[in-house]
Amino acid sequence: MVDVRGVHKSYGPTQVLRGVDLRVRAGEVTVVLGPSGSGKSTLLRSINHLEKVNRGWISIDGELIGYRRSGGKLYELKEKDILRQRTHIGFVFQNFNLFPHLTVIENIIEAPVSVLRRPRREAVRAAERLLARVGLADKADAHPRQLSGGQQQRVAIARALALEPKVLLFDEPTSALDPELVGEVLDVIKDLARTGTTMIIVTHEIGFAREVADTVVFMDGGVVLEQGPPDAVLDQPRHERTRAFLSKVL
Numbered sequence: 001m002v003d004v005r006g007v008h009k010s011y012g013p014t015q016v017l018r019g020v021d022l023r024v025r026a027g028e029v030t031v032v033l034g035p036s037g038s039g040k041s042t043l044l045r046s047i048n049h050l051e052k053v054n055r056g057w058i059s060i061d062g063e064l065i066g067y068r069r070s071g072g073k074l075y076e077l078k079e080k081d082i083l084r085q086r087t088h089i090g091f092v093f094q095n096f097n098l099f100p101h102l103t104v105i106e107n108i109i110e111a112p113v114s115v116l117r118r119p120r121r122e123a124v125r126a127a128e129r130l131l132a133r134v135g136l137a138d139k140a141d142a143h144p145r146q147l148s149g150g151q152q153q154r155v156a157i158a159r160a161l162a163l164e165p166k167v168l169l170f171d172e173p174t175s176a177l178d179p180e181l182v183g184e185v186l187d188v189i190k191d192l193a194r195t196g197t198t199m200i201i202v203t204h205e206i207g208f209a210r211e212v213a214d215t216v217v218f219m220d221g222g223v224v225l226e227q228g229p230p231d232a233v234l235d236q237p238r239h240e241r242t243r244a245f246l247s248k249v250l
Contacts, residue, residue, distance in 0.1 A: 001026040007056035018222040027196040031209040034219035048089040090160030090168040096152040105140040130158040150181030170201040
């Protein structure tokens with residue numbers, strides 16, 4: 001489903017990604033771990049072309065993301081084509097990114113109506129089903145400021161699901177939450193994992209990674225140092241840097 005090949009990304013002289021390879025099969029959950037500054041968030045943002053890569057390429061379900069290939073070269077797509085591709089890639093940010101002036105239901109139907117041109121009534125019915133799925137059926141008419149952080153993040157997940165994406169990307173979805181609210185968000189993600197949603201999750205929640213991941217990836221210094229099943233990477237890491245990181249967070 002997701003194929004990342006030899007991806008490099010620099011900001012001026014600073015190399016953030018240095019030849020990253022990653023493959024995620026349909027229905028699998030991949031959890032990306034690593035210290036701050038290791039390139040995890042940049043990798044996620046590159047997958048949906050919020051960041052342009054300097055070298056390498058990324059495809060989802062066999063389609064190049066952000067580029068077309070012609071004569072052995074890659075050419076960046078027009079913005080409207082990139083926006084179309086992004087409708088297949090749900091992104092849940094650290095800080096929710098809900099529209100503060102819109103109600104919960106309006107936040108969820110915004111993209112299906114304006115981007116996918118779905119009838120408003122149909123989009124509202126779908127949004128109501130999603131709100132029930134994340135345990136917020138009674139909050140449809142609330143505004144984001146009236147919700148806790150955990151509730152806002154669950155709305156953000158429902159909004160991402162509203163486009164019926166092929167893959168969901170989570171960038172540290174619990175890092176902005178008070179500790180007592182973390183569980184309610186992780187429970188929603190666990191439910192998605194059980195239903196076969198393809199997901200790539202950047203998180204520091206090691207216990208959660210052990211529970212939901214098919215594959216755990218450890219990044220440091222812009223490279224993938226180690227990847228494999230959770231019990232292998234978390235319990236018997238091969239790389240010294242992985243062992244040092246886990247000793248501090250477990």
